[in-house]
Amino acid sequence: MPVRESYAEGAPSWVDLSTADVEGAMAFYSALFGWSWEQNETGESGSYYYVASLNGHAAAGLHHQHQEQVDMGVLPTWNLHLNVADVDATMRKVEANGGSVLAPAFDVMDAGRLGVAAEPSGAVVCFWQAGARIGAGVVDEPGAYCWADLVTPDPKGAVEFFTEVVGMGHGTHEMPGLGLVDFLKVGDDDVAAIVLPPTEGIPPHWQTNFTVADCDATSAQIKELGGAIIVEPFDIPPGRLAVATDPSGGEFAIIELAEMH
Structure with missing residues (x-):
């Protein structure tokens, strides 16, 4: 199994799904890819982040879609995260190179630090500075x-x-x-x-x-x-x-x- 313990600068390190139907998504992807789920606190009351595991290794994430997106008819979205050593510096580079900062860098408990941006044409991309979680522990394996x-x-x-x-x-x-x-x-x-x-x-x-x-x-x-x-x-x-x-x-x-x- 291609197990990962670290990621280079710029490497895709994590994907997560933003969806209004968390329970339905967990059931679907569990049946499809053999994932099991762990519920994590986010630091906000009543808010949770779910981590999918494949053979004991973190494979992907899942979280509730913002209600305003649901109201606008935005479909569930798989979000790509790129590994960076300094997400605050990365977000400054985003703005300096024609991108847009959608969510300034913030701490995700002790897991790491996250920033959300759009590249110049508008595609959304997340930048992840690893803390306790590096990202996916398994890649390039069926279900990963x-x-x-x-x-x-x-x-x-x-x-x-x-x-x-x-x-x-x-x-x-x-x-x-x-x-x-x-x-x-x-x-x-x-x-x-x-x-x-x-x-x-x-x-x-x-x-x-x-x-x-x-x-x-x-x-x-x-x-x-x-x-x-x-x-x-x-x-x-x-x-x-x-x-x-x-x-x-x-x-x-x-x-x-x-x-x-």
């Missing part, structure tokens, strides 16, 4: 996070932003059907792709990808559990991919990695 795609109409602007703010590198790869695609790198590793919106009207956002052992079987299971498949399974160079929504409409992707076979 493995990859992120930034959907934006301005790949060049996104590359410049993340290079300046968290020191990410940049590379390109030829992808079937997509042409030359930009990738964000941490050290020598590709950690995220930057892709254009497939159709008009799709706002900039991050797509969270989870590893599965069998993409087609998991797609069928998603439907049985009340979710939906919005992009049916198809082959890509790393394996086989599908895009889904949970029963409340939260979008995520699943990928069966060829190297696992």
Whole structure:
């Protein structure tokens, strides 16, 4: 199992779901990925944060969506967190490089320190300065996070932003059907792709990808559990991919990695 004990600057270190239906989401993702849940105090009365574990290691988080977002019809969202050594300094860099600070850095009990921002085109990203919690303890395993795609109409602007703010590198790869695609790198590793919106009207956002052992079987299971498949399974160079929504409409992707076979 690919267990993690630390993350480099700029590396994706955590994902969590903001949803109005916490109980429904916990039931859905437990059945789908084999997660178990732990309830954590947030320091606010009646407010909790839930941590999903996979084989004893933290895999993802879950929290209540703000009521104003629910009232506005905002769908549940998987949020990507990038690891940083100094989140306060990072938030200053966000503003200096054309991004927007949505939530200034604040302490999350003893777990760490969090800031929420939007890159210049509007895709929301979280920056995490680890304390007692580094982020995910397991990745690249069936049921765990493995990859992120930034959907934006301005790949060049996104590359410049993340290079300046968290020191990410940049590379390109030829992808079937997509042409030359930009990738964000941490050290020598590709950690995220930057892709254009497939159709008009799709706002900039991050797509969270989870590893599965069998993409087609998991797609069928998603439907049985009340979710939906919005992009049916198809082959890509790393394996086989599908895009889904949970029963409340939260979008995520699943990928069966060829190297696992």
